[in-house]
Amino acid sequence: MKKTYYYFHLLILINIFHAEDNIYKIKFGLLNEKNFDIDSDLINNIFYNRIYLNLSIGTSVQTVPFELDNEVQTFCVTNDVFNVNESSTYENISKKEIEIYYEVPRKAYLSKDILNIDGKTKKINFILGTQFPYRISKLGIIGLRIPHLIQDGVFPFFHSLKDAELLNSLIWTLKFYDNMSLFDQVTYDKNKKNTIGEFIFGGEPSKYENDSHKYNDKSYYTINPSPSLDIRLWKFDFSKIYITLKEGENLTQIEYEEDKTAEIMIKYSFISGPQYFLYFLEEHYLYLPMVDGLCTEEVIDSYTYIECDSSFKPETFQNISFEQRGFEYTFNLTYEDLFVFDQKKQKYIFLIFIRDNSDIWELGTIFLRKFQFVFNENSQSIGIYKYYEGDDRDDKDKRGDNPDNDNSNIMKIVLIISLSVIFAVLLILTGMFIQKKICNKDRKKRANELKDNFVYESENTDENGLAINSEKKIIKEG
Secondary structure, eight states, X not given: OXXXXXXXXXXXXXXXXXXXXXXXXXXXXXXETTTSOSOSOHHHHHHHEEEEXXXXXXXXXXXEEEEEETTOOOEEEETTTOOGGGOTTOEESSSSOEEOSSSSOSEEEEEEEEEEETTEEEEEEEEEEEEOSSSOOOSEEEEOSBOOXXXXXXXXXXXXXXXXTSOSOOEEEEEEOTTSOHHHHSOOOTTSOOEEEEEEESSXXXXXXXXXXXXXGGGOEEOOOOSGGGOBOOEEEGGGEEXXXXXXXXXXXXXXXXXXXXXXXXXXXXXXXOHHHHHHHHHHTSHXXXXXXXXXXXXXXXXXXXXXXXXXXXXXXXOEEEEETTOSOEEEEOHHHHEEEETTTTEEEEEEEEETTOOOEEEOHHHHTTEEEEEETTTTEEEEEEXXXXXXXXXXXXXXXXXXXHHHHHHHHHHHHHHHHHHHHHHHHHHHHHIIIIIHHHHHHHHHHHHHTOOOSOOOHHHHTEEEXXXXXXXXXX
16 A cells, blocks of 8 residues: 555656656857957947857766857857767767758768756767858857758757657747846856856746746747748748837837848847838937937948947937737837947947848847747747746756746645645545455454354353353353
């Protein structure tokens, strides 16, 4: 009976904690990939910062920084940061260098090695990159593009994890800490931990967030394949999006005349779009500061942006709202979202850029930090739900450090104790029932046997006061 009790108890524990078995939360930060120094001004940091996270690979363990890159599907470890000679579990699958098409890197070895994620270790497929076409990469790469034209041996990150049975669901999101300033999110500081959020994947958001913030499948944006090389990027359909600039109760509306798309750019901390939009802002809302010389147009790497002197008052700038008709949420951007102060240059940087000769919008961390974007490879769609406002900025490493998770754990403990008590009571009642039905029957049978074979050793009936017949049965009292 004890074995049954412990076995049942174990099943309860497994069922309660099974939902979180494949939910991973890995903290990510910023890294200046261009030159790895912080002497450049803020605008360079904005352009060249990358979102990265650390993963442990190999035996003995090597910690490698990985860039989250939505433009590629490659899962790559570079030979600059991962030494295969120091890993006893590394396997070279391809034996000779192969060429990779439309991906980063351009040359690589197909490989396998141990990956450690949140204490779980499995041998997974990845690419050991050896040649890069346009940059010196000091990072590994986690490609977040939807796999479509997969070259043999080019292993997407989530698919490698799924093959290794580390997760079941190809759903992920980026969660920026809600009490971190925009300045912290677009600057790099080597003197502090540049932890700005969490990369969460492996299950439905409702399993790792408050149920009241659960997103709805009907709220998904479907991903439209790009005609170029038939590559599927994470894009919004902007055909129903319009922009309002609020002036008290008046609304100035700009509506797209043609279908537009907007890529979700994980890397950058700004948004870009058609040139006429920035010109509209200049004409209607930055006209006087630009005439007075407080604000000027600047160009960097074929992008045009606006910077303003320290005497400029960004709080006078009107809010901008991005809204899709019929959709529940509105993307409201205030001056605090649109301007960041460059302390070195003593300038305000306006974070809406235009890319020369391009009509492409790029939604960077300005949007991501305010809304939860759920990227679902299973349904090839993007879900959006309101930001979960929990204070989790503290440098804590485990899920249980979140206050909501603490409450959840307490509830689980209470549930376990309650179920244990209920099960114990059921065991007692079952035991009493068995005892009543089986044991009592045995006792009656034994009593009858003893009664049939009853013999008195003494025949002194006078002393006993009993009369006994020849069959030694009591016939009456004397």
